[in-house]
Each structure stands twice: as C-alpha cells, then as structure tokens.
Amino acid sequence: MTRFALTLEFDGTPFFGLQRQKDGPSVQQAVEEAAYRVLGEEVRLHSAGRTDTGVHALAMRSHFDIEKHIEPFRLMEALNAHLRPDPIAVTHCEVVADDWHSRFSCSGRAYVYRIANRRAPLTLEKDRLWQIPQDLDHEAMHRAAQALVGLHDFTTFRSVHCQAESPIKTLDRLDVERDGDEVRIHAAARSFLHHQVRSMVGCLALVGMGRWRETRLAEALQARDRQALGLNAPPHGLYFVRAVYPDDT
Amino acid sequence: MTRFALTLEFDGTPFFGLQRQKDGPSVQQAVEEAAYRVLGEEVRLHSAGRTDTGVHALAMRSHFDIEKHIEPFRLMEALNAHLRPDPIAVTHCEVVADDWHSRFSCSGRAYVYRIANRRAPLTLEKDRLWQIPQDLDHEAMHRAAQALVGLHDFTTFRSVHCQAESPIKTLDRLDVERDGDEVRIHAAARSFLHHQVRSMVGCLALVGMGRWRETRLAEALQARDRQALGLNAPPHGLYFVRAVYPDDT
Numbered sequence: 001m002t003r004f005a006l007t008l009e010f011d012g013t014p015f016f017g018l019q020r021q022k023d024g025p026s027v028q029q030a031v032e033e034a035a036y037r038v039l040g041e042e043v044r045l046h047s048a049g050r051t052d053t054g055v056h057a058l059a060m061r062s063h064f065d066i067e068k069h070i071e072p073f074r075l076m077e078a079l080n081a082h083l084r085p086d087p088i089a090v091t092h093c094e095v096v097a098d099d100w101h102s103r104f105s106c107s108g109r110a111y112v113y114r115i116a117n118r119r120a121p122l123t124l125e126k127d128r129l130w131q132i133p134q135d136l137d138h139e140a141m142h143r144a145a146q147a148l149v150g151l152h153d154f155t156t157f158r159s160v161h162c163q164a165e166s167p168i169k170t171l172d173r174l175d176v177e178r179d180g181d182e183v184r185i186h187a188a189a190r191s192f193l194h195h196q197v198r199s200m201v202g203c204l205a206l207v208g209m210g211r212w213r214e215t216r217l218a219e220a221l222q223a224r225d226r227q228a229l230g231l232n233a234p235p236h237g238l239y240f241v242r243a244v245y246p247d248d249t
Numbered sequence: 250m251t252r253f254a255l256t257l258e259f260d261g262t263p264f265f266g267l268q269r270q271k272d273g274p275s276v277q278q279a280v281e282e283a284a285y286r287v288l289g290e291e292v293r294l295h296s297a298g299r300t301d302t303g304v305h306a307l308a309m310r311s312h313f314d315i316e317k318h319i320e321p322f323r324l325m326e327a328l329n330a331h332l333r334p335d336p337i338a339v340t341h342c343e344v345v346a347d348d349w350h351s352r353f354s355c356s357g358r359a360y361v362y363r364i365a366n367r368r369a370p371l372t373l374e375k376d377r378l379w380q381i382p383q384d385l386d387h388e389a390m391h392r393a394a395q396a397l398v399g400l401h402d403f404t405t406f407r408s409v410h411c412q413a414e415s416p417i418k419t420l421d422r423l424d425v426e427r428d429g430d431e432v433r434i435h436a437a438a439r440s441f442l443h444h445q446v447r448s449m450v451g452c453l454a455l456v457g458m459g460r461w462r463e464t465r466l467a468e469a470l471q472a473r474d475r476q477a478l479g480l481n482a483p484p485h486g487l488y489f490v491r492a493v494y495p496d497d498t
Contacts, residue, residue, distance in 0.1 A: 009369065009373070010373075011372045011373045011375075058373075076368075076369075084370065087372040088372060089369035089372050120338035121332070121338045123336040123338050124259075124377065128373065
C-alpha cells in the first residue's frame with residue numbers, strides 16, 4: 001500500500017461539493033472513478049476541506065491509498081487524462097508517509113472570497129465572483145472583520161447542518177482588500193465550521209453596503225444565534241486556496 | 250446627434266470576432282442589436298481594434314452616434330440589460346465630442362497574451378489561456394522579443410488577409426514576464442497588423458521551448474516573409490487591454 005497526496009484544482013460550478021453525495025456529481029466521486037479507470041482499484045479520497053456545492057478550489061490537498069505500484073508523475077498524468085472533461089485537475093502528486101492524513105494532519109486552512117464590486121455584468125469571470133453593484137466600503141469591512149479574529153463561539157456563523165462537535169474556533173485572519181473593482185476577503189484558521197466563511201462574508205458585505213454599522217458584526221458574534229446572521233454569501237465567490245501541514249517546508 | 254464612447258469587456262469565445270461578419274455572431278452585431286432594442290435606432294459601432302474570433306477584451310473602446318436623448322448611465326444600464334446573456338458588458342459610457350473617433354483618434358493600443366505553462370489541464374480558466382506543457386524559458390523569450398521593438402517591416406508577422414496599406418509599424422513594447430505558472434506577454438504600439446501579436450507570441454513560444462534559438466526571431470523579422478513565421482499562437486490567450494487617446498487625462 002502506498003499513500004499518495006494530491007493537490008486538486010477545480011471549478012465547483014458543476015459539482016454538488018467536494019464530498020461524495022447521493023443526489024449528484026461530486027469532486028470526490030469524479031477523482032475516485034478516474035483512479036479506478038487508471039488503476040483498476042477502488043480508492044477512497046480524503047481531503048483537507050469539505051467544500052460546498054459551487055465552491056472552487058485552487059489547491060485542495062487530498063490523499064488516497066493504492067496497492068498498485070505507479071510513479072507519482074505517471075499517476076498524475078493518467079488521472080488528469082481520465083478526469084476530462086470534468087473541470088478538475090491534479091496539479092501535484094507525491095508519495096507521503098502512511099500516517100500523513102490530508103484532513104487530520106492539516107493544521108491550517110485558507111480561503112479567499114472574491115466580490116466583483118461593479119454594476120456591469122460579469123463576462124470573462126461569470127460564476128467566479130459574487131457580484132455586488134452597490135459601492136462597498138472595503139475599509140469599513142476590514143475594520144469590522146477584526147472583531148471576529150481570535151478564539152470565539154461562532155454559532156451565529158455556523159450552518160444548522162454543521163456536524164462539528166464545538167462551535168468554538170480560532171480565526172487567525174480575516175482581511176478585506178480592494179484591487180480595482182474587486183474586493184477580496186482572506187480567511188485563515190486551523191479549521192472552519194460549515195458555512196462559516198460564507199456567513200462571515202455575507203455580514204461583511206452588509207457592513208460594506210452601509211446596511212449594518214461596523215459594530216453590528218461583533219454583536220452578531222456575541223448573540224451566538226444563527227438568527228442574528230444577516231446574510232450567507234453565495235458559494236461561487238469562494239475558493240479554497242491553501243492547506244497547511246506541520247511538516248511542510 | 251450625440252456621440253457616445255463605450256468601454257466594452259467581452260469573452261471572445263462565442264464570437265466570430267469584434268467586427269460584424271456575414272457568417273456568424275460578432276460583438277459589433279450584438280451591441281448594435283442591443284442599442285436598437287434600447288433606442289429604436291439603427292446605430293453603427295466603431296472600435297479601436299478589430300479582434301479576431303476567440304480573442305477577448307478587458308477594455309475595448311468603441312463609439313456610436315444616436316439621435317435620441319438619453320443619459321450615459323441609463324444607456325449603459327439598458328445596453329447591459331439587453332446584451333444578456335451574451336458575455337459582453339459595457340463598463341463605461343460617456344458623451345464625447347463629435348470629432349472623437351474610437352478608431353481614428355486612437356494613438357496607442359495594448360494587448361496581453363496569457364500562457365498557462367503547466368501540464369495539468371485548465372479548470373477555472375479554461376479557454377482563457379494558451380496552455381503549453383513544456384517548461385518555457387521566459388527570460389530567453391524576453392531577450393529575444395527585444396529584437397522586434399522599434400520601427401520595422403513586420404511582413405513576417407502579418408496575416409495574408411491583412412488589409413493595412415503598409416507592413417511597417419513601430420512596436421513600442423514587447424515584454425515577457427512570469428507569475429508562477431503563467432507567462433504573460435505585453436505588447437503595445439500605435440497600431441498592429443492583422444495577427445501580429447499572435448504571430449510574435451507564437452515565435453516567442455518556440456524560443457521559450459528551446460526549439461528556436463534567440464537570434465532566430467530577428468532573422469524571421471529580417472526575412473520579411475510570412476513563410477519565415479514559426480507558429481501563430483491561438484486566439485483564446487489574447488486580450489485587448491487598453492486603447493490610448495491623446496486627450497486622455
């Protein structure tokens with residue numbers, strides 16, 4: 001048995017999320033089926049994150065175990081050939097120790113959320129950003145976001161379907177920056193609750209539009225009540241960008 | 250009569266180029282038809298460049314004349330509403346002087362050509378870059394490109410269908426830079442010949458792959474012969490990014 005770590009890039013638009021679902025196509029199913037066609041083995045894909053329907057990944061980290069002997073480069077090439085035409089690419093593949101686990105060994109996760117702050121419809125980047133036509137005050141958003149950084153009970157920003165044992169998490173980073181008509185929100189933590197990033201982004205957008213005063217974000221956090229959530233941002237602006245492991249060099 | 254200048258962004262994938270064609274959809278036709286639906290007037294769209302089938306634009310400059318009175322902002326909003334679902338957006342609209350001409354007043358044009366220098370298939374940016382799997386030596390490409398900068402006879406880099414009176418042009422800039430696995434080529438000139446950017450990029454790619462030595466680009470230029478062209482790069486990596494006018498502030 002050899003454990004292979006994969007780095008996956010995918011367009012989440014056609015998938016019911018990363019994790020295998022009964023009711024529709026998933027990234028996990030597509031990769032497992034490609035591996036079966038390459039290797040003739042049933043593999044089980046594990047991943048650092050569990051992205052939702054429509055959420056994208058620039059560098060998801062995943063792994064599976066296989067019996068057959070194959071060079072990592074050949075495995076990557078063969079998986080990419082068999083993944084077509086699904087918009088999933090294996091951008092890196094390597095052999096790792098048997099006790100390395102893409103999910104359980106992961107010590108940090110990072111997302112970026114992209115907002116197109118403009119009135120004109122999107123063309124080249126349709127389905128790649130959340131479009132908000134009203135002018136966003138990104139500086140107010142950044143200031144408000146700092147109330148969420150640190151160790152908190154994030155019940156307000158947690159989906160009712162979240163399976164985590166505890167709503168208490170440490171948010172390491174929540175930065176808002178503007179680049180022309182694009183507003184980007186960078187979030188990093190050891191781990192996130194289900195819908196946490198989209199819920200935080202939705203409320204930050206309300207601050208940016210002036211519909212929430214800056215302090216209301218802290219109040220929503222302190223309420224520890226899903227009813228205090230203002231808005232859940234749509235999935236198509238969200239990208240899983242990085243998984244961190246203690247033994248990364 | 251009022252002259253309106255438009256800034257257009259479009260995904261060139263579904264169009265037979267910017268200019269109206271007998272045999273398929275064009276950006277010009279889509280904008281003129283949207284204007285007709287908004288205004289009830291037949292307008293004629295003029296543009297700074299004439300991008301080919303599959304070529305994109307981030308900021309094409311165009312104009313048309315209309316009889317009806319309408320505020321620029323309302324015109325932009327109405328055009329965008331009527332352009333759906335075509336991937337064309339009007340990102341700016343203003344009234345200009347009657348003697349301002351998007352094509353004839355234009356004193357500079359800039360393109361960027363995007364190459365995805367990686368083996369893994371493209372996912373989120375499919376149809377947005379030319380994919381070249383072999384490692385490209387972008388520094389050799391940049392050095393070789395400098396032989397084309399300046400006043401030259403660009404016959405080698407000109408389509409047989411080019412309608413320009415003279416093949417002599419001044420190329421102001423041809424820079425090659427790398428950003429991770431993306432290689433970008435920036436080209437700027439007062440004007441370009443038909444297929445000039447794609448022809449220059451194709452030959453630069455041959456240099457980057459090591460199939461052409463650096464000096465061969467200068468030799469191809471001096472040959473003044475289309476037969477000396479190594480490769481014409483595909484359209485989907487090319488973006489019209491800027492038109493410059495003498496009265497721009």
